[in-house]
Amino acid sequence: xxxxxxxxxxxxxxxxxxxxxxxxxxxxxxxxxxxxxxxxxxxxxxxxxxxxxxxxxxxxxxxxxxxxxxxxxxxxxxxxxxxxxxxxxxxxxxxxxxxxxxxxxxxxxxxxxxxxxxxxxxxxxxxxxxxxxxxxxxxxxxxxxxxxxxxxxxxxxxxxxxxxxxxxxxxxxxxxxxxxxxxxxxxxxxxxxxxxxxxxxxxxxxxxxxxxxxxxxxxxxxxxxxxxxxxxxxxxxxxxxxxxxxxxxxxxxxxxxxxxxxxxxxxxxxxxxxxxxxxxxxxxxxxxxxxxxxxxxxxxxxxxxxxxxxxxxxxxxxxxxxxxxxxxxxxxxxxxxxxxxxxxxxxxxxxxxxxxxxxxxxxxxxxxxxxxxxxxxxxxxxxxxxxxxxxxxxxxxxxxxxxxxxxxxxxxxxxxxxxxxxxxxxxxxxxxxxxxxxxxxxxxxxxxxxxxxxxxxxxxxxxxxxxxxxxxxxxxxxxxxxxxxxxxxxxxxxxxxxxxxxxxxxxxxxxxxxxxxxxxxxxxxxxxxxxxxxxxxxxxxxxxxxxxxxxxxxxxxxxxxxxxxxxxxxxxxxxxxxxxxxxxxxxxxxxxxxxxxxxxxxxxxxxxxxxxxxxxxxxxxxxxxxxxxxxxxxxxxxxxxxxxxxxxxxxxxxxxxx
Numbered sequence: 196x197x198x199x200x201x202x203x204x205x206x207x208x209x210x211x212x213x214x215x216x217x218x219x220x221x222x223x224x225x226x227x228x229x230x231x232x233x234x235x236x237x238x239x240x241x242x243x244x245x246x247x248x249x250x251x252x253x254x255x256x257x258x259x260x261x262x263x264x265x266x267x268x269x270x271x272x273x274x275x276x277x278x279x280x281x282x283x284x285x286x287x288x289x290x291x292x293x294x295x296x297x298x299x300x301x302x303x304x305x306x307x308x309x310x311x312x313x314x315x316x317x318x319x320x321x322x323x324x325x326x327x328x329x330x331x332x333x334x335x336x337x338x339x340x341x342x343x344x345x346x347x348x349x350x351x352x353x354x355x356x357x358x359x360x361x362x363x364x365x366x367x368x369x370x371x372x373x374x375x376x377x378x379x380x381x382x383x384x385x386x387x388x389x390x391x392x393x394x395x396x397x398x399x400x401x402x403x404x405x406x407x408x409x410x411x412x413x414x415x416x417x418x419x420x421x422x423x424x425x426x427x428x429x430x431x432x433x434x435x436x437x438x439x440x441x442x443x444x445x446x447x448x449x450x451x452x453x454x455x456x457x458x459x460x461x462x463x464x465x466x467x468x469x470x471x472x473x474x475x476x477x478x479x480x481x482x483x484x485x486x487x488x489x490x491x492x493x494x495x496x497x498x499x500x501x502x503x504x505x506x507x508x509x510x511x512x513x514x515x516x517x518x519x520x521x522x523x524x525x526x527x528x529x530x531x532x533x534x535x536x537x538x539x540x541x542x543x544x545x546x547x548x549x550x551x552x553x554x555x556x557x558x559x560x561x562x563x564x565x566x567x568x569x570x571x572x573x574x575x576x577x578x579x580x581x582x583x584x585x586x587x588x589x590x591x592x593x594x595x596x597x598x599x600x601x602x603x604x605x606x607x608x609x610x611x612x613x614x615x616x617x618x619x620x621x622x623x624x625x626x627x628x629x630x631x632x633x634x635x636x637x638x639x640x641x642x643x644x645x646x647x648x649x650x651x652x653x654x655x656x657x658x659x660x661x662x663x664x665x666x667x668x669x670x671x672x673x674x675x676x677x678x679x680x681x682x683x684x685x686x687x688x689x690x691x692x693x694x695x696x697x698x699x700x701x702x703x704x705x706x707x708x709x710x711x712x713x714x715x716x717x718x719x720x721x722x723x724x725x726x727x728x729x730x731x732x733x734x735x736x737x738x739x740x741x742x743x744x745x746x747x748x749x750x751x752x753x754x755x756x757x758x759x760x761x762x763x764x765x766x767x768x769x770x771x772x773x774x775x776x777x778x779x780x781x782x783x784x785x786x787x788x789x790x791x792x793x794x795x796x797x798x799x800x801x802x803x804x805x806x807x808x809x810x811x812x813x814x815x816x817x818x819x820x821x822x823x824x825x826x827x828x829x830x831x832x833x834x835x836x837x838x839x840x841x842x843x844x845x846x847x848x849x850x851x852x853x
Contacts, residue, residue, distance in 0.1 A: 200292070201382060203442075206425065206444035211253075212284070215235055219237075220234075223278075224262040229248055231270060232245070232259060232262070233306075250314025258466060258470035272326070277300065283299045290354040291347075304321070306318055315330050327341055375388045375399045378392070389449060390417075394417040395413040395416070431444070432444050435454065442465055499611055502611055507608070513600040516580060516582045517601075521590075522577070531586050534571075543567065653667060654788070657781055659793050659795075663700075669756065671755070673756035684703075685699050686739070695725075698722070700712075713770075716767035717773060720733045720770035721773065725806075726839065727806075727838075731772060732772060733772065738764055743758050772805060773845065776801060776804065778827065778828070804837070804843065804844055811837050
């Protein structure tokens, strides 16, 4: 896979500066050994995923890869230090293949992404001391390990964004290579070195030491021309297809004859280019895993089939040898008698030697003997069938030895056939499992950003009386709910606990029914810190809009998302923490989370959750499987509507019995 060039990284950094402006770090994942994905929340835009693959690429992605059920230690440490932090800057180091993202929390942190060689991802503290690297590395002049001071690699080459003509001349003066190799090694890389030479018109195989002042002039002008769009932030992100595929931020003459697909941003182009390759890689890895799994059974079957053939051969040969003994009974008996008679005077070694000499001299009566061993076993050739005969046993006993071998092999054939049938079934099962598994292989699918209704950007539900109830998701949207969406006739709810959403019932002309008040109270209770603390209920109060103020008393401070309540409060005691989740038809099909009574009015297709012990992401998967048969939702859609904290399911019937 092509690694990003320093030009690519310059373009990516410039875009990320704007994309991640004031972004808040949400979560970090590590889908593969070298890849980290960080999810950011950008004010006014929502979720932005950025993928970092050490040594290869960095870009935003609409193709989030599948994450492991148990996250490795590196992303967990990133979450610990960076979650909730705000991005304060994105920069490229010295036009090198190194990116740095600065993040401010209670302390300043930096995430360094090295894209040269095999790359690295390194978390630094405010003193540029390494907290943890993705990979520990040791060089003569650099040590990438925890608690070490981070040092950039030695600077090399030129910066085409700032290069002077004298630098170009000096570059060639100190080189013993040709022009292209000299430019490539200077930091431009092979692609842009070729483009410089192509535009300059200088012979590409010309030696650097032969470069003239006129050559330096045209090469310098070519560099200015090529990188001018980069300086002016007037790039042309594209994927080119031809003899090879490539992604780049600039128009290059080298690719004039290639097919080009353009994009609005280089991040989008890089995402399309790399994600398609990654998808194929993921699929190939899984195919290789299953090929090995099935191959294991197929190898076993081959061995079993070879064993079966050996047993069949044993039966055939043993039967033939036993029959040969009986067919040549007298001749064999005469030889055995002769040998046994000689044994009375001679050792087996002497007999074997005598037989060997006699056969060479053509003595009669020994023509069927091939050899005699030191244990008295004769090897006979009975009309083309070689038979071993123990001279200490009778002819029938020797024949029985062969017949028993055949019988034993015949018994084993039954077992081998059973084993082979079992193996064939295992192969079929494995192939079926492979087919199912390959269908489930989550090659990254494009995450299409849905156009949300205004209320979907908040928390919301439609009460059983048909009234819209909205709530803030965080401090910013709490402010929005009150300042932008709350009107004089509405009702404001808040849990009597620190860390709760501002909830507003959008009232109509009539008085708000008691049933909606109870549902809004349960909603306010559920979307408060009481959920993550595992409470079953909490007290909630409601007031009228004119009692909600942002104006503090002298000497007081009201933080963002918080409000001052003046006057008497109307309490709803022990409001239950329960949230039902289902797909409803309200201005189109969409997911809704709210009190069970509200969901029951709009759909039968819903589940109910309470504070529990199952992680939100896992609950989202299970909820999606139960309510979304039409595949309308993503896991993120479900996660988005759940309360902050762990959950467990509630049996609907238990609520009815209450």
